[in-house]
Amino acid sequence: MENGATRKFSVREIRQDFPALRQQVYGKELIYFDNGATSQKPQMVLDAINQYYSMDNANIHRGVHHLSQKATSEYEEARETIRRFINAPKKEEIIFTKGTTDGINLVATSFGELLQPGDEIIISAMEHHSNIVPWQMLANRKRLVLKVIPINKRGELLLEEYRNMLSPKTKLVAVAHISNSLGTINPLDQIIEAAHAVGAKVLVDGAQSIQHTKVDVQVMNCDFFVFSGHKVFGPTGIGVLYGKETLLDEMPPYQGGGDMISKVTFERTTYNDLPFKFEAGTPHIAGGICLGTALNYLNQFDSKELEEYERDLTEYAQEMLETFENIALIGTARNKTSVVSFTVQGIHPFDIGTLLDKQGIAVRTGHHCTQPLMDFYQIPGTIRASFAFYNTREEIDKFIAAVEKSISMLG
């Protein structure tokens, strides 16, 4: 086995690790294809949550007693696990947040403080609302210019247009690694190199990539990388912001409170060192620890093997859907994974989603928090099936049959 893996990937076997997959809804075996929204949790993570609250619960970074020290060291160990998982150079560069949205808001607020009126920020046409709205708010507040990289019909960024947007005024480029609505894998190497060439920083929204592909922030050379614990088999309410140390040092704190200070008087406060400067208040301790557990669960496997398996599922689902004359795939990038989005001619996505649900299949319908992207395709929304490595080809076969049945009922 490669890449430090200790466990051979077998879908039949690993499905046993996820209790949520062994249940029926409406009398049908659950087929969970809403992994883009959130992932199910392996028993290891569930046990860790239980263990933490049963035996290890204490506040961290502030106790002299045994439990507090134990909780603190577990929390800090999780930080180290996360650092290794994304290959960040230093532990101090790993900031715990509430999730992707929180991480982006932190950067928009704090890095945003360093920007001047007239400075430019670039996002893309396929961004999630969480990677649009914080920048709009910042642009309004600081009188910045927000630019949007256009896409083609396949759902791929137009890199030439992007290059033409860049100038010394560009201060930040914020793009998704993988699109939640389309599955497109964006060419970060080219995006980041071009941004750096004009002195701009790059924030990568990794909400949809951390669970599907190997992330190495040093190879990527991004300046910020954000993700959510709950999409990578960990708990909700916890996430990570990675930032380059020099940048994080330069940025003012985001929120004030306990833990983020080194000395407080009523006249002035000096701030704590990284990462604590950005971690005000009692954090989601169990969340942090159990996110570490979730990443350790993944560390058992060769990430390449999981990645190939998921790509195969995606291609298979796409091929099957292409056989329907009245189905249009939305998002057909040449480099994509784990998401198939589609519309059915003359049928509202909500109707298909409702009927799939009653057949035990969980998908998402609607705009997927990417309304500007839906406007681009001139559709109200799509039906989105999004996969994880615990899904199977047999599930896709059942899904296709259920889509067929739904269409015949609605048509």
Next chain:
Amino acid sequence: MSIEEKQREIIDEFAIYDDWMEKYEYIIELGKDLPLIDSSKKTDDRLIEGCQSRVWLDAAVNQGKLRLTADSDAIITKGIIGLLVRVYDNESPEDIVKSDLHFISEIGLQEHLSPTRSNGLASMVKKIKLMALSALAK
């Protein structure tokens, strides 16, 4: 038929279906049968924007009765609208305000009326009740 009697009648109609798909097949038929709102009446002031599906409601009090027509871009939503219109249309504002809407949950469709479902149906019911209330206040 009173609002309560109409609700009972619908509950009886649905009692024969023990399978979810059959139930939805019936709702879809109702949706297809419901007359469309004239497209000239699909104006923004009649639109109830849901996150998932959109609903248009045209309502007015005529000779002491609330008269309703409604439409949706999703056929299942429209089918359920058909049921709601059947229950509330041509009833007096007073009866509507007094009524307890229970058939939806009894036929197992309560999820469609939850405000978080955001298919516009919860807002539609609220709007009907508000119209009835304001007609009473006049």
